[in-house]
Amino acid sequence: DSGVTQTPKHLITATGQRVTLRCSPRSGDLSVYWYQQSLDQGLQFLIQYYNGEERAKGNILERFSAQQFPDLHSELNLSSLELGDSALYFCASSERTPTDTQYFGPGTRLTVL
Amino acid sequence: GQNIDQPTEMTATEGAIVQINCTYQTSGFNGLFWYQQHAGEAPTFLSYNVLDGLEEKGRFSSFLSRSKGYSYLLLKELQMKDSASYLCAVWDYKLSFGAGTTVTVRA
Numbered sequence: 001d002s003g004v005t006q007t008p009k010h011l012i013t014a015t016g017q018r019v020t021l022r023c024s025p026r027s028g029d030l031s032v033y034w035y036q037q038s039l040d041q042g043l044q045f046l047i048q049y050y051n052g053e054e055r056a057k058g059n060i061l062e063r064f065s066a067q068q069f070p071d072l073h074s075e076l077n078l079s080s081l082e083l084g085d086s087a088l089y090f091c092a093s094s095e096r097t098p099t100d101t102q103y104f105g106p107g108t109r110l111t112v113l
Numbered sequence: 114g115q116n117i118d119q120p121t122e123m124t125a126t127e128g129a130i131v132q133i134n135c136t137y138q139t140s141g142f143n144g145l146f147w148y149q150q151h152a153g154e155a156p157t158f159l160s161y162n163v164l165d166g167l168e169e170k171g172r173f174s175s176f177l178s179r180s181k182g183y184s185y186l187l188l189k190e191l192q193m194k195d196s197a198s199y200l201c202a203v204w205d206y207k208l209s210f211g212a213g214t215t216v217t218v219r220a
Contacts, residue, residue: 043202098204103158104155106154
């Protein structure tokens with residue numbers, strides 16, 4: 001158990017819909033990272049937040065957005081969902097910087113039908 | 114851009130040694146990570162190299178040559194539970210992952 005929690009574990013929805021994925025980092029970790037893992041594209045970095053502020057952006061689509069709240073939990077919002085958005089979405093946390101060890105949550109499996 | 118290459122698959126026998134190579138071409142470099150990922154599970158951290166040389170952690174060792182854009186992960190005394198995907202990742206301003214190397218350990 002990494003100490004990072006993600007909800008829900010599974011999510012099935014339809015194209016065009018909007019969903020919210022939630023992540024609680026390990027106690028004491030200030031940085032949260034979101035990743036997408038699909039069979040054809042591997043593990044892709046989406047975005048990083050540090051203590052409530054966006055710190056780094058990766059291959060995140062404009063339809064996706066994220067935020068980190070004062071209690072340090074984070075949410076990833078996916079809208080206008082397409083079939084290709086079906087993937088495993090991981091959240092990870094680290095103490096501060098990305099070179100600190102990142103601990104991954106169990107992931108949310110999103111299926112878009 | 115980032116280009117991170119590692120072999121797709123490797124097979125080895127229980128008790129043997131396997132070396133997984135990773136070459137990278139990135140716009141910046143602030144460190145290289147190795148992660149292990151079992152099928153359907155989250156990646157788990159194995160090692161981090163930022164300076165040239167060898168880092169040893171039990172049965173796992175990782176090597177980095179920044180001038181060559183090259184790293185390897187050495188797995189010794191292979192066990193069946195080591196069957197997994199091994200991901201090489203480079204941090205510049207974001208973490209970029211290779212496609213992963215699937216290691217199969219046979220009895």
